[in-house]
Amino acid sequence: MTTPDLILETRSLRRRFVTRKPLLGPPVEVRAVDGVDLRIRRGETFAIVGESGCGKSTLARMLVRLIEPSEGTVLFENRNITGLRGEEMRAMRRDLQFIFQDPFASLNPRMTVGALIEEPLRAHGLGGPDERRARVAELLERVGLLPQHADRYPHEFSGGQRQRIGIARALACAPKLVIADEPVSALDVSIQAQVVNLLQDLKDEFALTLIIIAHDLAVIRHMADRVGVMYLGQLVEVADTDTLFTHPRHPYTEALISAIPVPRVGVKPPAHGLQGEPPNPIAPPAGCRFHPRCPYATELCRSTPPPLTRLAAGASVACHHAPDLSLQGLNDTGTGRSPAAERRFALYRAMREQREGQTLPVPPEPEI
Amino acid sequence: MVSGAHMTESTPLLQVTDLSIRFAGVPGNLVDGVSLTLNAGETLCVVGESGCGKSLTALALMGLLPMPPARRMSGQAIFEGQDLFDMPLEALKDIRGNRMAMIFQEPMTSLNPAIKVGEQIAEAVRRHKGVNREQARARALEMLRRVRIPAPEKRLDEYPHQMSGGMRQRAMIAMALANDPALLIADEPTTALDVTVQAQVLDLMRTLQRETNAALIMITHDLGVVAEMADTVVVMYAGRIVEAGPVRKVFEDPQHPYTIGLMSSMPDLGPRGGRLVTIPGVVPPADAMPEGCRFAARCPFAGADCAAAPPLRDLGDRHRVACWRAPLEFGAPDLAAHPAAQGAAS
Numbered sequence: 001m002t003t004p005d006l007i008l009e010t011r012s013l014r015r016r017f018v019t020r021k022p023l024l025g026p027p028v029e030v031r032a033v034d035g036v037d038l039r040i041r042r043g044e045t046f047a048i049v050g051e052s053g054c055g056k057s058t059l060a061r062m063l064v065r066l067i068e069p070s071e072g073t074v075l076f077e078n079r080n081i082t083g084l085r086g087e088e089m090r091a092m093r094r095d096l097q098f099i100f101q102d103p104f105a106s107l108n109p110r111m112t113v114g115a116l117i118e119e120p121l122r123a124h125g126l127g128g129p130d131e132r133r134a135r136v137a138e139l140l141e142r143v144g145l146l147p148q149h150a151d152r153y154p155h156e157f158s159g160g161q162r163q164r165i166g167i168a169r170a171l172a173c174a175p176k177l178v179i180a181d182e183p184v185s186a187l188d189v190s191i192q193a194q195v196v197n198l199l200q201d202l203k204d205e206f207a208l209t210l211i212i213i214a215h216d217l218a219v220i221r222h223m224a225d226r227v228g229v230m231y232l233g234q235l236v237e238v239a240d241t242d243t244l245f246t247h248p249r250h251p252y253t254e255a256l257i258s259a260i261p262v263p264r265v266g267v268k269p270p271a272h273g274l275q276g277e278p279p280n281p282i283a284p285p286a287g288c289r290f291h292p293r294c295p296y297a298t299e300l301c302r303s304t305p306p307p308l309t310r311l312a313a314g315a316s317v318a319c320h321h322a323p324d325l326s327l328q329g330l331n332d333t334g335t336g337r338s339p340a341a342e343r344r345f346a347l348y349r350a351m352r353e354q355r356e357g358q359t360l361p362v363p364p365e366p367e368i
Numbered sequence: 369m370v371s372g373a374h375m376t377e378s379t380p381l382l383q384v385t386d387l388s389i390r391f392a393g394v395p396g397n398l399v400d401g402v403s404l405t406l407n408a409g410e411t412l413c414v415v416g417e418s419g420c421g422k423s424l425t426a427l428a429l430m431g432l433l434p435m436p437p438a439r440r441m442s443g444q445a446i447f448e449g450q451d452l453f454d455m456p457l458e459a460l461k462d463i464r465g466n467r468m469a470m471i472f473q474e475p476m477t478s479l480n481p482a483i484k485v486g487e488q489i490a491e492a493v494r495r496h497k498g499v500n501r502e503q504a505r506a507r508a509l510e511m512l513r514r515v516r517i518p519a520p521e522k523r524l525d526e527y528p529h530q531m532s533g534g535m536r537q538r539a540m541i542a543m544a545l546a547n548d549p550a551l552l553i554a555d556e557p558t559t560a561l562d563v564t565v566q567a568q569v570l571d572l573m574r575t576l577q578r579e580t581n582a583a584l585i586m587i588t589h590d591l592g593v594v595a596e597m598a599d600t601v602v603v604m605y606a607g608r609i610v611e612a613g614p615v616r617k618v619f620e621d622p623q624h625p626y627t628i629g630l631m632s633s634m635p636d637l638g639p640r641g642g643r644l645v646t647i648p649g650v651v652p653p654a655d656a657m658p659e660g661c662r663f664a665a666r667c668p669f670a671g672a673d674c675a676a677a678p679p680l681r682d683l684g685d686r687h688r689v690a691c692w693r694a695p696l697e698f699g700a701p702d703l704a705a706h707p708a709a710q711g712a713a714s
Contacts, residue, residue, distance in 0.1 A: 051562035052533075158650055188417035189589055190647040193633035197643050215562065218592075222635030222644070245637070259567035261592030263634055265619045271567040276518075277532055278562075330637055338620035341631075347696050348628045349645045351668035356648075 004314070006078075007177055007209050008040040008063065013072035015058050019282060030282045032058040034233035035072070037308065040177075045203065045210040047220040047241075049256070050230035051278055059230070060181050060213045064096045065089065076177070094124050097170040101182035103162030107154040113140070113165055114150030120172045139168040142205075143198060160191035167198065171206060178203075179211045184219060196223060217260050221245055226314060229253050232281055232289040235308055239315040246329040249317040251294045254327040264337065288320065296321055379449075381550055381583050382406040382429075387443035389424055392436055396657030399424050400607045402443075403680075408550065409581040413594040413615070415630075416604035419651050422587045425604075426553050428453075429585075430470050431460045448550065466496040469544035473556035475536035479528040486512070486524030489543045496547050511542035515572060534565035541572065548580055555587045570597060591634055595619060600686070603627050606651055606662035609680055613687030623689040625667045625696070661691070669693045 013036045020028040033055040040046050050056045061067040063074055065081065073082045081092055097120075100106035107116055117136045121127060127135065137147035143164040154162055163183065170178055183199065184192040196219060203210050214220050220227060220241070227244045229237045229252065237250040248254045255274045276293045279285055288306050291297040300320050308318040319325070337345070382404070389399040399421040406412050414422045427433045429445055429452060445452040448467060452460065472478045480488055489511055490504035499507070505524070512520035515538040528536055537557060544552055554573070558566040570593065577584055586597055594601055598615040603624065611624040622628050629647035649666045652658060658665065664674040673692050680690045 051564065160650065189591075189630055190417060190633045191650065193635075193644040193646040194648075196635065197646060200643065217563065218635040218637055221637055255564055259563045260637065261566075261570070261590060261596045262637055263591035263595050263619075263631065265595045265616045272571045274564045274568070277534055277565065340621045341619065344622055344628050344696055345632050345645070348625060348632060348668065352645060352648075355668045 004039075005042045006039050007042040007076070008038070008211075009075040009078075010036055010038045010063070011073045011075070012037065013059070013062060013074065014070050015055075015062060015067060016070045028282060031233050031284070032281065033062065033069075034284075036230075036233075036235055038228065038235070039314075040209060040211060041226075041314070042209055043207065044225040045212065045223055047212045047214060047224035047227045048230060049214060049217065049220055049227055051215065053232075053278060053281055054230040055233040055281075056213045056230050057181055060098075060179050060211065063179055063211065064093070064098050066098065090123075094120075094173050095176040097173075097175040097178050099163075099166050099170050099178060099180040099183050102186055103154075103159055103166050104186075106166060107162060107169075109154055111153075112150060113145075113152055113154065113157075116154070116165060117150070117168050117172055120169060124173050126173055135172065136168075139172060142171075142202070143168045144194070158191075160187050160195060163187060163195050164198065167195075167202065171202060174206065175208070177209045177211070179213070181213045182215070183212065185214065185216060192219070199223070217245075217256060229256070232278065232284050234289065235316075235318065236290065237317045237319075238308075239311075239317075243315065244329075248327045248329050249311065249322045249325070250290075250319050251296050251325070251327065252290050254329070255293075257329055260330075267331075288318075296325060378408075380405045381408045381410075381448065383444075383446045384425075384429070385444045385446075387425065387428060387445065388441040389421070389428055389433065390439045390441050391654070392439065394654050396607070396654065397441060398607050398654060399428070402604075402609055404602060404612075406551070406583050406585065408583055409577070411577065411584040411586060411597055411599045412602065413598035413600075414585065414587045414602045414604060415589065415591065415594050417589060417630075417651065419606070419654070420604040421607040422604050423555055426470065426555050426585065426587055430464060430468070430553060431457070432470075462496070465492050465544075465549075466547045467549055468551040468553065469547070469549045470553040470555065471537070471540045471544050471557050473559050475533070475540040476528060478540065479536060481528055484525050484527055485531070485539050489539070489546050492543050493546050507546060508542070511546050512539070514545075514576065515539070515542045517542070534561055534569065537561060537569055538572065541569075541576070545576060545580065545582070549582055551583045551585070552577075553585045553587075556589070557586070558593065559588070559590070566593075573597075591631060603630070606657060608662060609688070609690065610663065611689045611691075612680070613683075614685065617685060617687040621687070623683065623687070623694040623696070624663075624691050625669050625693070626663045628696075629666075669696060 013033055015033040016029045016031050018027045019030050036059055048056045048059065058067055062069050069082060073080050076092065076096065084092060114136050117139055118132050121132045121135060136150055140147055140149055145161060145164055157165065184195050187195060200223065212223060224241045226238065226240050228235050229250065231252050237253050244253060245257060248257055258271045274293050279292060285292050287303045288301040291301040306318045306320045308316050310316045384402060384404040387399055387402045388397045390397050402425055416422050428440065431452065440453060443453060486505060486508045489508035493499060493504040493507045509520055509524055512523055517523050517535060517538050531539065558569050561569060588594060601612065601615050601618045602609055603611040603626065605626045611618060611627045618627065622631060632645040633647055635644060647666050652662060652665065660675040660677050664670040678690045678692045680688045682688050
């Protein structure tokens with residue numbers, strides 16, 4: 001058996017935040033990430049999914065040390081990066097890039113787009129001024145913008161275009177691993193699809209490993225090779241995408257999947273949703289953290305936390321009852337679309353291909 | 369004959385005719401000629417992307433558009449026999465929060481942060497029902513119970529910031545429904561919520577609607593939510609209705625290229641496969657709306673005739689579309705031979 005080529009690994013990664021320091025007694029802490037072991041393979045798209053407050057964004061930021069872990073290690077290409085300082089860490093950051101959710105908040109409004117994309121090149125001392133300018137123009141075109149956009153400011157662009165700028169900036173110094181925190185959730189549906197396609201193309205072209213943090217399960221199903229599901233600071237299930245969606249092994253995964261509104265009429269009875277709300281991460285429940293909301297919970301679950309147990313290569317689950325449960329996933333038999341809808345979709349696709357064959361491979365965006 | 373069948377039904381709860389909204393300094397109408405019909409107990413979903421005019425339409429119905437800068441150019445909205453656009457503000461205030469109510473995407477911005485949740489609900493009841501403090505408070509408690517907020521007695525005396533997002537949205541729904549309105553307008557009510565909480569809130573809205581027979585106008589960008597909730601759908605693009613009809617018709621027999629593009633832009637939940645078929649480009653800016661079909665610049669089927677605005681035609685069964693090319697098979701006959709169309713048709 002060959003061991004997969006791991007690009008990034010975390011071991012018992014933990015992060016605590018102090019939420020309150022009472023006058024007497026110990027400070028009140030929230031364990032945002034509480035012992036996560038990730039194994040990311042080179043070249044894969046790995047998605048981390050979970051609801052608000054599950055710690056997914058904290059985890060993502062620890063992977064590039066935008067937030068320092070309280071405990072545990074992050075190994076990038078088998079090297080522990082948690083202790084790196086100064087110049088060493090700066091060099092490491094060239095290989096590890098981050099795309100933020102909000103393209104309105106993550107670009108400095110006082111810098112031109114050209115300067116924003118050039119900044120990482122300058123920071124890493126890559127190329128002379130002319131080379132850098134040429135590289136900026138190339139990157140702009142690659143993400144579907146125009147070279148002359150380099151002289152404009154972020155506020156002159158729409159949300160989708162700003163996210164393209166953020167992507168160009170992340171790719172500027174040819175990283176090996178890109179972590180994207182909710183890269184499309186702030187965008188409209190049609191723009192979201194453009195950015196999803198762009199990320200997939202760039203991943204192939206630049207031979208990237210991609211970690212996406214998302215709450216939209218449809219986007220994850222479309223983009224990811226493997227998925228890790230988080231609940232209250234811990235991984236509860238890791239599996240390849242198709243298996244996870246069709247045969248979930250953790251009751252929380254099942255609940256997430258059944259809650260997705262499916263964009264077809266009458267294919268699935270409407271979900272009722274889980275009982276209750278995510279508990280307070282400051283005082284997580286004893287035993288399995290999901291047990292108060294879990295329809296399958298037993299006495300064992302109330303007392304003993306289940307370990308994350310390996311099921312197969314690259315798949316694991318943290319549930320005492322996983323071997324006995326038969327959980328419901330998405331039904332894959334047929335797409336459920338009517339022949340008329342299918343015909344129109346095909347026509348639309350054909351017409352787009354025909355038109356684009358005559359014009360440009362990337363549709364030009366209108367001048368602003 | 370189809371319309372004849374509907375003539376025998378009682379008059380609709382809400383009938384919006386030719387609503388157009390313009391803003392100072394913008395040459396085109398931001399909402400342009402929108403007409404809607406809604407019956408008691410029915411759910412109408414308005415779907416479209418940012419700037420399509422779906423929220424403006426809802427705000428206009430509630431009389432909440434800031435005028436100026438907004439100006440209503442034309443239109444009627446007959447609700448329970450009265451024109452909402454042609455009544456004194458005092459009369460509208462008696463209807464609003466009483467016969468019709470609205471819930472918003474972010475309850476934190478529409479609940480008063482300085483007033484306890486129970487008092488806010490009670491205030492809405494006292495304004496319209498002429499009851500005393502105790503009766504209003506009892507009604508508020510009953511409403512919190514009906515929206516399934518745990519420990520409602522305790523929650524009555526909490527402030528909005530003490531509740532989670534899902535709880536706040538429930539409290540908003542409780543307030544909106546406190547006076548048994550005939551019409552509820554919900555603007556992206558679950559967009560800010562997590563998926564499992566969204567499922568709870570949608571389930572709650574369906575249940576309450578069954579109990580009260582209120583009609584619901586739900587504004588959303590999520591076609592999944594539309595498929596689960598709607599009886600009828602209106603698809604809007606750049607201020608105009610491009611397609612409308614019973615939900616099954618629109619999903620199973622989509623006619624407008626924008627509807628089709630929107631559906632194919634959404635990642636399918638089926639097995640993974642290839643690239644998403646996107647809609648190229650972006651929505652035209654408000655100050656540069658084209659005269660003709662507003663989708664033409666992004667439409668793969670567009671031709672010279674699209675420079676004239678297509679009317680919203682009825683294809684039968686209340687399914688309406690505004691496209692010169694619909695049905696597309698006949699509008700683009702040369703495509704039958706295209707390999708992509710052949711492959712998928714088989």
